[in-house]
Amino acid sequence: xxxxxxSLGIIFFPAFDWAxxxxxxEREERLLYTQDQLREEGLFDIEGIREYKPEVACSEDIxxxxxxxxxxxxxxxxxxxxxxxGAIKAAKxxxxxxxxxAFALVRPPGHHAMKTVQGSRGxxxxxxxxxxxxxxxxxxxxxxxxxxxxxxxxxxGTQDVYWHDPDTLFISLHQDGRTLYPGTGFPxxxxxxxxxxxxxxxxxxxxxxxxxxxxxxxxxxxxxxxxFKPDLIINSAGQDNHFTDPITNMNFSAQGYAALNSMxxxxxxxxxxxxxxxxxxxxxxxxxxxxxxxxxxxxVREPGFNPKTLKESEEVMNYIATICEGVKEIYFNxxxxxxEGVVSGNWSVxxxxxxxxxxxxxxxxxxxxxxxxxxxxxxxxxxxREGGPMGFGLEIPAAACDSCRNQGYSLLEEAQVKSRxxxxxxxxxxxxxxxxxxF
Amino acid sequence: xLLLGIDVGGTHTDAVxxxxxxxxxxxxxxTRHDNLLSSIRDSLGEIVRHTDPARIKxxxxxxxxxxxxxVEGNYEDVGVIVSAGPGLDPHSFMTCKDFHVIPGSLxxxxxxxxxxxxxxxxxxxxxxxxxxxxxxxxxTKFSPRNPAHEKSIELxxxxxxxxxxxxxxLTGRLxxxxxxxTAFYNCAVWRVFNKFAxxxxxxxxxxxxxxIKVNILKADGGTMxxxxxxxxxxxxxxxxxxxxxxxxxxxxxxxxxxxxxxIGGTTTDIAIFAGGSPLIExxxxxxxxxxxxxxALKVHSIGIGGDSAISMLNEKVRVGPxxxxxxxxxxxxTPTLTDALIWKESCDCGNxxxxxxxxxxxxxxxxxxxxxLADQAIGYAVDKIHDSTRSLVDEINQQPxxxxxxxxxxxxxxxxxxxxxxxxxxxxxxxxFRKFRLSTEVPENYDVANAIGAALTRTTTELExxxxxxxxxxFIPSLGHRENIPRNYKLEDAEKDAMNHxxxxxxxxxxxxxxSNAQITSSSxxxxxxxxxxxxxxxxxxxxxxxxxxxxxx
Numbered sequence: 001x002x003x004x005x006x007s008l009g010i011i012f013f014p015a016f017d018w019a020x021x022x023x024x025x026e027r028e029e030r031l032l033y034t035q036d037q038l039r040e041e042g043l044f045d046i047e048g049i050r051e052y053k054p055e056v057a058c059s060e061d062i063x064x065x066x067x068x069x070x071x072x073x074x075x076x077x078x079x080x081x082x083x084x085x086g087a088i089k090a091a092k093x094x095x096x097x098x099x100x101x102a103f104a105l106v107r108p109p110g111h112h113a114m115k116t117v118q119g120s121r122g123x124x125x126x127x128x129x130x131x132x133x134x135x136x137x138x139x140x141x142x143x144x145x146x147x148x149x150x151x152x153x154x155x156x157g158t159q160d161v162y163w164h165d166p167d168t169l170f171i172s173l174h175q176d177g178r179t180l181y182p183g184t185g186f187p188x189x190x191x192x193x194x195x196x197x198x199x200x201x202x203x204x205x206x207x208x209x210x211x212x213x214x215x216x217x218x219x220x221x222x223x224x225x226x227x228f229k230p231d232l233i234i235n236s237a238g239q240d241n242h243f244t245d246p247i248t249n250m251n252f253s254a255q256g257y258a259a260l261n262s263m264x265x266x267x268x269x270x271x272x273x274x275x276x277x278x279x280x281x282x283x284x285x286x287x288x289x290x291x292x293x294x295x296x297x298x299x300v301r302e303p304g305f306n307p308k309t310l311k312e313s314e315e316v317m318n319y320i321a322t323i324c325e326g327v328k329e330i331y332f333n334x335x336x337x338x339x340e341g342v343v344s345g346n347w348s349v350x351x352x353x354x355x356x357x358x359x360x361x362x363x364x365x366x367x368x369x370x371x372x373x374x375x376x377x378x379x380x381x382x383x384x385r386e387g388g389p390m391g392f393g394l395e396i397p398a399a400a401c402d403s404c405r406n407q408g409y410s411l412l413e414e415a416q417v418k419s420r421x422x423x424x425x426x427x428x429x430x431x432x433x434x435x436x437x438x439f
Numbered sequence: 440x441l442l443l444g445i446d447v448g449g450t451h452t453d454a455v456x457x458x459x460x461x462x463x464x465x466x467x468x469x470t471r472h473d474n475l476l477s478s479i480r481d482s483l484g485e486i487v488r489h490t491d492p493a494r495i496k497x498x499x500x501x502x503x504x505x506x507x508x509x510v511e512g513n514y515e516d517v518g519v520i521v522s523a524g525p526g527l528d529p530h531s532f533m534t535c536k537d538f539h540v541i542p543g544s545l546x547x548x549x550x551x552x553x554x555x556x557x558x559x560x561x562x563x564x565x566x567x568x569x570x571x572x573x574x575x576x577x578x579t580k581f582s583p584r585n586p587a588h589e590k591s592i593e594l595x596x597x598x599x600x601x602x603x604x605x606x607x608x609l610t611g612r613l614x615x616x617x618x619x620x621t622a623f624y625n626c627a628v629w630r631v632f633n634k635f636a637x638x639x640x641x642x643x644x645x646x647x648x649x650x651i652k653v654n655i656l657k658a659d660g661g662t663m664x665x666x667x668x669x670x671x672x673x674x675x676x677x678x679x680x681x682x683x684x685x686x687x688x689x690x691x692x693x694x695x696x697x698x699x700x701x702i703g704g705t706t707t708d709i710a711i712f713a714g715g716s717p718l719i720e721x722x723x724x725x726x727x728x729x730x731x732x733x734x735a736l737k738v739h740s741i742g743i744g745g746d747s748a749i750s751m752l753n754e755k756v757r758v759g760p761x762x763x764x765x766x767x768x769x770x771x772x773t774p775t776l777t778d779a780l781i782w783k784e785s786c787d788c789g790n791x792x793x794x795x796x797x798x799x800x801x802x803x804x805x806x807x808x809x810x811x812l813a814d815q816a817i818g819y820a821v822d823k824i825h826d827s828t829r830s831l832v833d834e835i836n837q838q839p840x841x842x843x844x845x846x847x848x849x850x851x852x853x854x855x856x857x858x859x860x861x862x863x864x865x866x867x868x869x870x871x872f873r874k875f876r877l878s879t880e881v882p883e884n885y886d887v888a889n890a891i892g893a894a895l896t897r898t899t900t901e902l903e904x905x906x907x908x909x910x911x912x913x914f915i916p917s918l919g920h921r922e923n924i925p926r927n928y929k930l931e932d933a934e935k936d937a938m939n940h941x942x943x944x945x946x947x948x949x950x951x952x953x954x955s956n957a958q959i960t961s962s963s964x965x966x967x968x969x970x971x972x973x974x975x976x977x978x979x980x981x982x983x984x985x986x987x988x989x990x991x992x993x
Contacts, residue, residue, distance in 0.1 A: 001728065002531050017842040022966055023973060029965040032977065035841075036547040040581055041526045042616035045722070045730050051839045056846070078843050246970075282547060286526065301525040303552045 004048030005294025009099035011086040012038070013054045013106040018079035020358070025247060025275040026108055026123040034105070037282035038289070049293050052093065054086030054106060057131055061088065063434055064138060065130045065161060067116040067381055067393030067425050071436065075117045076126045083108050087132035087270045094232075094267050095140045101292050102268050103237075104128075105285060109272040111151060111236050112182065114160035116365060116393060118385045120358035122153065122182060129236050129270050130161040133168065136232070138432070142167070142398065146230035148221060148264060149173065150257075151238020151272040152248040154185025158236060159199055164192040164369055164379060165397075169200070169228045171221055173213065175241070175250055176203040181357070187323070188339045190330050192369060193348045194376045197334030200224060202327050205319060206249035209310045210256035212320045213241070217263050219324035224331045235266035239274030239284045243310055244302070247275055251310040254280070258287030258297040266292070279303060346371050361386050374401035378408050382421075389422030391438075398429035405430055441490055442989075443498040443651075444894025445482055446682045447475055450704050453890035454482035456490050464489040465887050475504055476638050483646065492647055499893045501656035501678040504635050505628045509676065509727050514627035515574060518567035518600075520592050521619055522555060522579040529580075532616040534623040534729060537570055539563035541592070548907060548977075549585030549914075560595050568599050574629055575599070576622035578606035580615045583916040584905060602629045609671065610732050611903025611916035611981075614722060620729035625673035632672035636665055652949075654898060658724055658735035660685050660717055660986035661899025664948045673733055677724050679889070680708045680738040684717050686892030687858050689988045690882035695855040698828055700871070701889075702861040704746040705762045709739045709828055711835060713852050717986065718835060734901065736986070737835070741827045745777040745863040749816045751805050756815035758823070768794035774801045777863060779816040782809055786866035821867070821874045828854075860885040892988070898950045901960075901983035904937040909967055909975025915940055930964040930978055937980040945984065956985045 014031035021027070038044070044051050059072040061084065068075050076084075083106040090102035110129060112122035119125070133145050147162070149155035149172040162168040177183045191199040202216055225233065239245075241252035261269070269292060274281050283302040290297035312320075341350040347368040354363045363385050370378040378400065381393040392415050396408040408428065415424050416437060423438030441463065445454045447470055456464040466485040470478045479500070487495075508514050518537045523529035524544020541563060543555035567575070577592035586607040593603050604625045606618040643649055654662035656678035668675060683701040687693070699710040699717075711718050717736050724735040742760025750757050750773075758776050765771040767778050768789025774797060780786035781794045795809075802812040836851045857879040859868060864881045872879040884891060906913040906928060913924045913933070918940060924932075938957055945952045962980040966973045 002527070012839060012841070013846075014841050015843060016963060016965075017844055023968050023971050027966070027968065029967060029977070032965055033547045036581075036613060037526070039613040040547070040615050042532075042614045042730075045614070045616060053837055053839045054846070082843060082846055278546075278548070283525065290527070296528060299523075299526060299528045303546060 002046045002295060004046055006100040006292065007048040008289065008293040009050055009052050009090065009093040009102040010044070010289060011052050011054050011089050011102065011104045011106060013082060013086045015079045015082065015107050018077070018108070020123060030107055030275070030277050031105065031281070033278050033282045034285045037286055041286060043286070043289060046293065046295060049289070050099070052089055054082050054104070055089045057081045057084035057088055060434060061131050061135055062126050063425065063436070064427060064429070065134045066113070066126060067383070067391070067427070069116070069118050069383060069385070069391035069423050070438065071423075075119060079108060080125050082106070083110065084126055084128040084131045087128045088135050090268050090270065091132045091136050095136060101266070103289055103292055104268070104270045106271055109238070111149060111155040111158045111238070111272050112153070113157040114354065116363070116381050116383050118363050118383065119356040119361065121157070121354075121356050123273070123358060124157060127157050127161055129158055129234060132268070132270065133234065137398065143231040144229065145169070145232045145234060146171065146225055146228055147234045147236055148266070149236035149238070149272070150241065150260065151236060152240040152245065152250055153181055153238065153273060154201065155236055156182045156184045159185070159189065159201075162195070163199065164195050164376060166195040166198050166376060169198050169224070169230060171200040171202065171224065173202045173204060173216055173221070175248055176205055179206050180248060187327050187330055190334060191338065193338045193341070193371060194369065196338060197331045200327050200331050202323060204250070204323070205316055207251050207312055207316065208241075208320065209243070209251035209312050210253055210259070210307065212312050212317060213252055213256055213260060214263075215317065215320055216324055217260055219321065220327050222263065223328060227332070232268070233264060233266045235261065235264060235269040236272050237269040237288060238272030239281060240276075242274065242276050242280035242284060244276040244279040244304065245274065251312070253305055253307070253310065254283035254287040254300050254302050255297070255305075257284045258291040258300060261288050261291040343371070370404060370407065372401060372404050375399055375404055378404040380411060390420060391423040391425070392421040393425045393427070395427040396430050400430045441495045442894045443483075443486060443495060444890040444892065445479055445498065446501045446679065446889035446893050447478060447503055448679060448889065449503070452478040452482050453887045454486050455887055455890040455894055456486050456495070457891065457894050458494070462884065462891070465890070467887070472507070475502060476635065476642065479639070480642050483642070487646060487648070495648060495651050497652045497654065498643075498648075499654045499656060499662050499896055500639070501682040501889070501893045502635070502675060503679060504675070505632055505672050506676045506726065508628050508631050509624055515630055516570065516572055517623050517626040518564070518572040518575040519619065519623050520560070520563055520575065520577050522588050522592075523615070524553060524580050526580065532619050534620055537567050537572055539566070543579070543588055545579065545581040545585050545588060547581055547584065549581060551585070551587070555588050555591055557595070560592060564596055564599060573601045574626040575603045576606070576619070576626045577603060578615070578619045578622050581613075582607040582618070583611045583613060583903070584914070586916065586919065602626060607916040608919060609917065610734070611905065612732055614732055617723055617730050617732045621673055621723070621731040621733060624676070624726065624731065625671060628672050632675070633669050636669055639665070656682055656893055656896060657899070658733055659719060659899060660736045660896065661984065662896050663898060663900075664950070667948055673731070676726055676733060677735055680710070680740070681736050682889040682892045682896070683708060683860060684710045684736050684738065684892065685896045685988055686888030686890075687860060687882065688717070689891050689895045690884060690888055691858055691880060693858070696852045697856045697858060698854045700824065700857065700859045700861070702859065702863045702867060703744045704862065705742065705744045706740045707743045707824055709741070709824070709831055710736060711832060711852060711854070721838065739827060739831045741823060743776070743820050743823050745775065747776050747820070748773045749775060749779065749801070749812070756812060756819055758816050758820045766794065767797035772797075774798050776816060776820050779813040780863060780866040782813040783817065785869070786863065817870050821870050824871070825874050856880065858882065860888045862886065895988040897956065897984070897987055897989045898945065898948065899984040899986050900941065900944055901981065902937065902941055902944070904933055904940070904980040906933050906978040907975065908978070918944060926975065928978070929976075930962060930980075933978045933980045934959055934962055937982045941982050941984065952984065956987065958983060958985055
């Protein structure tokens with residue numbers, strides 16, 4: 001009998017009865033062959049690997065993280081709540097010591113969901129990693145968390161959620177935004193004024209394969225993690241860098257994904273994208289599971305795998321080496337000012353238009369951070385969906401100073417009195433006070 | 440018309456004859472492990488002396504033969520030939536020394552991704568032949584989706600083999616390592632089981648019972664005809680606990696979520712019922728050093744029984760898990776749970792005088808009042824049973840689900856009633872009730888419930904159907920049935936086909952079934968999309984004859 005070096009909990013939730021539409025890449029069939037592969041391999045018979053049922057995230061879990069307009073129930077379906085609940089279950093297993101590591105193999109994904117949510121973007125409605133991380137902090141105390149996003153698409157949602165948080169290191173490896181949705185994720189996006197260098201974007205050229213990814217891990221990701229010294233490492237495990245993925249242009253393999261996870265040693269991995277549901281997902285998911293459990297994965301090979309034809313040229317490798325140096329510089333010597341927003345009085349203010357591609361509308365948003373010398377600052381958001389009513393969100397961070405906390409409540413009162421907003425949401429992490437007004 | 444049931448247990452072999460008006464004969468003889476057949480012959484002889492042989496229609500037999508021969512390693516060498524393709528290293532699942540891995544692979548839809556290497560195959564077979572191997576197991580990864588490679592291996596083995604097991608014929612469920620060990624065990628016990636089956640048939644002929652139909656009990660709480668069992672002897676492992684569970688079903692009218700205890704000499708078997716039905720182990724049973732795909736009732740055994748020794752550890756009273764000879768009441772030296780029950784006058788068996796004297800002496804030696812010792816011992820045993828039951832129910836309630844619907848509908852099992860059987864059942868009843876505060880029932884005839892269960896258990900079978908409309912193929916692995924289907928083949932067609940094949944298969948086994956016990960246990964249909972258009976449907980249906988009893992006995 002095989003035995004795992006690290007005990008691993010797998011929360012497998014294929015949501016066999018949920019799809020965006022019958023032929024959408026994010027559909028019922030997506031994890032079907034993964035299930036076949038895991039079952040046929042007898043993965044759950046390996047000593048130390050066990051399968052668990054997800055929990056269901058509640059509105060409070062969602063509204064602890066997101067400003068949801070009009071409300072959490074309106075933007076997240078049952079399947080989203082279970083997907084986020086799967087991630088929460090993974091966190092519980094690890095935090096309570098039942099398992100050393102956990103992998104939430106769930107769908108739908110979440111890393112394009114931003115701090116403010118008015119609908120679905122890039123197949124995502126709510127950010128399941130962020131919901132998990134904040135569940136951890138709420139229930140197990142403050143933690144330094146590193147999220148390494150290995151999805152082929154830039155994790156713009158997770159970046160946005162943690163833009164102002166110096167205790168969360170967000171590293172995203174992705175296909176260059178000039179060639180792929182969502183078109184963001186450049187090194188200069190390095191965090192808000194109070195969290196400069198805590199966002200690390202590593203855009204990679206199309207065609208990057210195992211060697212390129214491993215170079216990034218060795219030269220950039222691992223040294224940065226070593227410096228940051230996180231309490232927890234989370235892998236946002238998107239699998240669409242695979243050479244057979246139909247909507248991306250990378251050349252990563254199942255062996256590569258497994259090797260990356262062996263090196264990263266994430267405490268928790270959460271499935272993100274990945275749409276080569278027959279040729280890649282079964283093998284990549286198997287490889288990652290084995291790597292996380294510390295079981296030999298050297299025999300995992302997808303059909304059509306030929307390392308020679310996938311290999312990147314020397315120029316590409318040199319280019320990647322340059323990027324690694326660049327992003328390391330940004331982390332270790334962050335710029336003095338954020339690349340986004342202007343300072344107006346005590347506030348750092350960003351105006352943005354966010355396009356919800358899944359539903360086809362635009363949100364216009366003004367986000368302001370109170371520049372405080374004693375804490376990470378009070379955050380407020382004014383948001384309006386095209387032709388929709390105004391929403392107002394206010395967040396008092398967990399370690400807020402008294403002044404920011406008090407100012408938060410007076411802003412809340414002012415917002416109510418002025419009745420300019422149809423919906424108002426308060427996230428007070430300091431006192432665990434979560435309020436919502438509006439109709 | 441009489442139905443016979445024989446349960447060959449660890450200590451006793453129980454036999455019963457059941458007629459239209461109830462129990463007509465019952466026998467208990469000591470089991471002789473070196474000669475199981477003689478135990479069966481003796482009990483059968485007793486039954487026949489008390490009944491009219493011409494009225495006997497059927498004999499259902501539960502035997503420990505396959506289990507014992509596997510557990511004791513008393514089986515013949517098997518040539519195991521596997522082909523794995525990508526994934527875990529197949530050498531991790533090596534079951535025996537003549538284990539050969541042949542290059543070649545199929546993917547999850549059954550497409551060949553690499554041809555089977557004939558040269559390696561020939562070498563493997565030659566090596567087995569030189570080692571004197573006469574039985575072979577051929578197992579390839581994803582064979583339930585496409586048995587072609589297993590069939591090629593069978594063809595290549597040809598005359599070298601007395602018996603060959605092909606993985607896909609055992610079950611359509613996926614799990615390659617378990618399929619390997621199941622096929623291996625099936626071959627390993629094939630010869631010894633068939634000799635036993637021959638002997639049973641001869642014995643029945645000698646006793647003038649050649650006309651009766653013989654069925655062998657399976658671990659899933661069903662039976663299979665003797666002829667079929669000759670090909671799948673592995674299905675007969677661990678049928679003992681199944682017989683007890685079926686006994687309870689026959690004796691009691693179970694409708695709630697319930698807990699079933701069979702308290703034996705050395706162990707207590709715990710089974711859980713959801714509504715009126717026993718729960719099945721999700722994957723299959725563990726035996727020897729390997730898990731298998733043999734379908735089984737979910738039964739959890741703990742080391743607490745009537746003969747469990749009472750001991751002291753750090754001034755605390757413990758019971759089990761060891762058995763150090765029989766109870767003092769039956770000539771032993773160390774006090775047991777039964778002796779404690781005798782002291783409390785819950786139980787009246789063996790030499791009461793001797794038991795009480797020995798019990799008092801043991802208590803005095805440990806500085807306890809006998810009453811105190813008995814209370815603590817019984818309390819310890821009941822606590823153990825209680826805790827194990829709690830964790831078993833928790834584990835069942837934690838089982839994974841795969842759809843939103845299941846997750847929302849998934850009702851938790853909350854036991855409302857307890858049924859107890861086995862030797863100490865009556866004596867333990869009140870103690871168990873006091874611990875759980877749940878209605879606790881001990882049926883009449885609890886001491887031969889296993890044999891009654893065996894006698895009344897119906898023949899069961901299950902099958903999986905797999906259809907791929909893009910390829911135009913429908914396949915039922917366990918029957919080796921494969922047919923072409925039209926592109927518009929739907930889930931409803933698949934369900935109908937699965938049920939028809941299930942009933943036809945019963946017919947082939949000469950079992951009449953009206954179909955009322957046949958049920959679909961799961962069915963799903965997935966659109967397969969290529970690019971942005973649907974290219975076909977991937978359909979999976981599982982159905983079964985529900986495990987249960989042909990009629991209840993009361």
